[in-house]
Amino acid sequence: MKNLHTQSIRELIKLIENRLISAYELTSYFCDRIQTYNSKINAVISFDKDIALDQAKQIDHRITKKKSSPLQGIPILQKDLICSTKFKTTCGSKMLANYQSPFNAHVVNLCDAEGLIEIGKTNMDEFAMGSSNETSYFGNVLNPWEHTRVPGGSSGGAAAAVAAGFAPLATGSDTGGSIRQPSSFCGLTGLKPTYGAVSRNGLIAFASSLDQIGPMAKSAEDCAYLMDVITKKDPKDSTSQQYDMQFVDYLKNDIPPKIKIGIPKELKNFTIDSSVEKAFGETVQSLKGLNVEFVEISLSSMELALPAYYIIAPAECSSNLARYNGALFGYRHEGDNSLQEMYSKTRTEGFGKEVKRRIIIGTFVLSKGFQGQYYQKALSLCHNLKMEFKKIFSICDFILTPTISTPAFEFNAYKNPVEMYQSDLFTIPANLCGLPAISFQAGMHGKLPIGAQLIGNHFKDHELLQLVHHFQKATGWHEIYPEDYQ
Amino acid sequence: MVFDAKIINNLSKLAFIDLSDHEIVSLTDDFNRIVDMIDSISDIDLCVDDIDAKTGPSAPLRNDIIEHTPFVDQIKSFSQFDENLNSFVVPKVVDKN
Numbered sequence: 001m002k003n004l005h006t007q008s009i010r011e012l013i014k015l016i017e018n019r020l021i022s023a024y025e026l027t028s029y030f031c032d033r034i035q036t037y038n039s040k041i042n043a044v045i046s047f048d049k050d051i052a053l054d055q056a057k058q059i060d061h062r063i064t065k066k067k068s069s070p071l072q073g074i075p076i077l078q079k080d081l082i083c084s085t086k087f088k089t090t091c092g093s094k095m096l097a098n099y100q101s102p103f104n105a106h107v108v109n110l111c112d113a114e115g116l117i118e119i120g121k122t123n124m125d126e127f128a129m130g131s132s133n134e135t136s137y138f139g140n141v142l143n144p145w146e147h148t149r150v151p152g153g154s155s156g157g158a159a160a161a162v163a164a165g166f167a168p169l170a171t172g173s174d175t176g177g178s179i180r181q182p183s184s185f186c187g188l189t190g191l192k193p194t195y196g197a198v199s200r201n202g203l204i205a206f207a208s209s210l211d212q213i214g215p216m217a218k219s220a221e222d223c224a225y226l227m228d229v230i231t232k233k234d235p236k237d238s239t240s241q242q243y244d245m246q247f248v249d250y251l252k253n254d255i256p257p258k259i260k261i262g263i264p265k266e267l268k269n270f271t272i273d274s275s276v277e278k279a280f281g282e283t284v285q286s287l288k289g290l291n292v293e294f295v296e297i298s299l300s301s302m303e304l305a306l307p308a309y310y311i312i313a314p315a316e317c318s319s320n321l322a323r324y325n326g327a328l329f330g331y332r333h334e335g336d337n338s339l340q341e342m343y344s345k346t347r348t349e350g351f352g353k354e355v356k357r358r359i360i361i362g363t364f365v366l367s368k369g370f371q372g373q374y375y376q377k378a379l380s381l382c383h384n385l386k387m388e389f390k391k392i393f394s395i396c397d398f399i400l401t402p403t404i405s406t407p408a409f410e411f412n413a414y415k416n417p418v419e420m421y422q423s424d425l426f427t428i429p430a431n432l433c434g435l436p437a438i439s440f441q442a443g444m445h446g447k448l449p450i451g452a453q454l455i456g457n458h459f460k461d462h463e464l465l466q467l468v469h470h471f472q473k474a475t476g477w478h479e480i481y482p483e484d485y486q
Numbered sequence: 487m488v489f490d491a492k493i494i495n496n497l498s499k500l501a502f503i504d505l506s507d508h509e510i511v512s513l514t515d516d517f518n519r520i521v522d523m524i525d526s527i528s529d530i531d532l533c534v535d536d537i538d539a540k541t542g543p544s545a546p547l548r549n550d551i552i553e554h555t556p557f558v559d560q561i562k563s564f565s566q567f568d569e570n571l572n573s574f575v576v577p578k579v580v581d582k583n
Contacts, residue, residue: 307524318501325502340502348504356503357513360494361520363501368547377527418519 004029005165006481009074009222012168016063016073023063023073027056027117030075034120034166037485041142043151043160045080046087047120055117062115070248071225072115077170079158080121081128082213083202084108091204092124092136092154095350096330105202106234107171107213114229119167123157126352127321128178128206130154131423134411135354143185144482146447149408152182158216159186164485169217169226173203175210176309177404177427180439183216184403184451187441189468189478190216191223194458195434196241199234207316210309210431219478220440220468224248227461243459250462251469255290259467261454262297262396269303270425272405279443279450280402286475287400292467297392297399301385302429308385309428310421311365311378317355318362324350357417386433393457398467401426403439403451426453436461440468441477449480487525489517499552 004012004026015021031049038044052075059073078084081091083101090096104112111118125135133141133156141156143149144164151160155172159182162170172179174192183190191214198213205211215226224247231247234240263284272280284294326332326346333345351359365374392399404423414420430437435455442452456464472478491510494517498505505513568575 304527304530307527310520311524311527343502344504347502351503353509356498356501356505357516359501359503360497360513361517363497364517364521365524367497367500367550369550371547373528374524377530378524381527381530416519417516418523421520421523 005033005168006486007168008219009071009168009217009225012074013070023056023059023117024053026073027052027075027119030119030165030167033164037164038166040147041144041151041160041164042139043123043141043157043164044077044120044166045090045092045123045138045157048087051086052117052119059115059117069114071229074116074169075119075167076111076116076226077120077122077158077161077167078108078118079155079171079173080124081173081204082107082171083204084118084121086118087121089121089204090138091128092126092138093350093352093355094137094331095324096204097137099330101202103202106199106236107230108202110229110232116169116229122155122161122170125154125156126355127204127317128154128173128175129317129354129358131177131181131420132409132411133157133182135352137352140411143408144485145187145408145449148410149448150185150411152185152408154178154182155190155216156182156185159183159188159190162186162188162216162218163482165481169215169222171213171226171230172216173211173213174431175206175212176313176431177424179214179216180403180427180437180451180453181424183439184441185408185449187449187478187480187482188216188218189220189223189438189440189472190214191227191438191461191465192430192436193227193231193461194243194436196239197243197436197459197461198230199232199237199240201234201236201240205320207313208320209316210313212431219472220438220465221248221251224251224462224465224469227465243461245462247462247465251466253466255292255467255470257291259292259398260396261287261292261294261398261400262392263294263400264299264302265296266299266302267401270405272402273407275407275443275445276402276405276450279445280452283442283452283471284400286471289474290467290470295396297396299388299392299399299429301381301388302425304381305385305429305432306422306425308378308381309424309432310361311374312382312432314358314362315366315375316362318359318366321351321355321359354417382432385429389429389433389435397456397460398464399455401453401455403427403453407445407448407450430455434458436464438464438468440471441480443477444480447483487521489514489521496552500550
């Protein structure tokens with residue numbers, strides 16, 4: 001059967017239910033695509049066809065008795081910071097290059113229980129620190145839409161893999177935009193769920209108060225299928241919360257009348273590429289066609305979210321990554337040295353440049369002389385930002401912004417880290433406030449897709465998916481595939 | 487605040503990361519740019535006086551001092567190194583109950 005990678009999850013489910021294809025055949029098809037194309041884009045770093053097909057055989061055996069869950073037999077790729085016993089979990093780092101987790105993340109257990117087939121792990125920026133996938137120990141990921149461009153980061157491997165048709169679904173994680181920005185660069189739909197909606201148990205931590213696992217797929221409906229699986233309260237994650245929602249069923253409803261979307265007037269203060277502005281304007285028009293009303297809002301703290309993020313995230317990262325010292329996990333410097341030398345040499349050799357940079361920033365902002373000036377102030381700013389969002393959501397349902405101000409940029413495009421950090425401006429506020437936000441394809445610039453972002457109130461993830469689902473039915477942007485991977 | 491090689495070197499030692507001279511020069515440049523960016527929140531009045539009400543009380547802070555040898559000696563003093571076992575012998579915990 002041809003072109004299975006362009007079928008929606010709904011269509012793949014029907015093929016399996018009607019016995020037109022087996023889980024084994026479907027898995028084999030996607031594994032073959034990885035084997036054929038992965039050397040071009042380096043999106044998948046752990047892959048074993050035998051492990052994938054063994055799972056598929058078991059699922060086919062289960063299906064012959066009774067098909068009990070919708071996603072039985074559907075292949076999925078997990079981002080390589082989500083612990084799984086089937087493959088190594090490297091975090092894109094030399095530090096964990098040979099790390100085999102002894103347990104599954106909660107998300108992986110839920111996917112296994114549903115009958116999803118884990119076919120591999122995707123490349124990523126080292127410890128999820130990066131916006132371009134240029135910091136992975138395992139090499140750059142290339143954007144399947146144009147190989148001279150980055151796929152975004154840190155979930156760039158997942159985005160490139162789904163865009164290239166290696167799997168219909170992938171998980172990503174989003175600390176400052178790491179699901180949404182690569183989704184924008186690769187023409188996907190990517191949802192950063194409400195903080196607490198998806199368990200972080202088994203997600204290797206970067207910044208624990210901001211990290212969130214979420215789905216990446218071609219369409220909002222495909223994302224909704226995965227949300228139905230992964231939003232289950234987990235007693236092992238104290239921040240996990242109950243989210244009683246049937247996401248796919250909710251999408252079937254019409255959009256409620258009188259939806260109001262706010263557009264921050266502060267967008268005018270930022271340099272936005274003309275191609276993104278054009279796509280943004282067209283998105284507004286398409287949404288108006290769905291009877292959505294637009295209002296101008298003020299999000300005055302938006303600009304300050306960036307410095308606040310680059311204080312809080314490095315602070316948490318320097319604390320979370322303190323555990324990698326050669327004693328317990330992963331890489332260890334061998335030699336006749338003292339305990340402290342072992343720590344230092346292990347960390348010096350095991351971490352890449354960007355990770356070291358962020359750990360040292362974190363060490364600085366948490367140091368005794370500066371904690372009040374930076375870290376405490378950043379936390380206070382987050383509080384103010386949350387209050388501002390609360391006010392905004394009392395007058396509108398969603399906020400619309402570009403996902404990022406440019407289409408996918410070229411490798412080595414930024415000469416210093418601050419230029420790169422500034423590209424996260426529109427995605428960071430949702431993380432600082434724990435809000436759900438979704439990126440979806442809103443246009444094209446030449447060969448490159450352009451994304452737009454909707455931010456919703458806490459636990460309105462289903463409403464975000466529903467609105468984007470109706471937008472996609474009206475526009476069809478999500479049905480375009482990269483030329484060389486059709 | 488302007489960062490120089492000495493400050494960067496001290497911070498990297500606190501973080502248990504060794505930097506070469508070349509890395510220190512490169513990181514000093516980056517660091518000054520990054521701190522310029524994050525410094526923009528220093529000028530804003532965020533009512534930091536009532537910060538504990540917003541973010542919860544802060545824990546007491548340790549001094550930013552790199553403690554080397556005493557720390558290792560302290561660990562060693564808790565247990566003797568056994569050449570035959572090639573490991574440190576940790577005293578057995580006695581359960582008084």
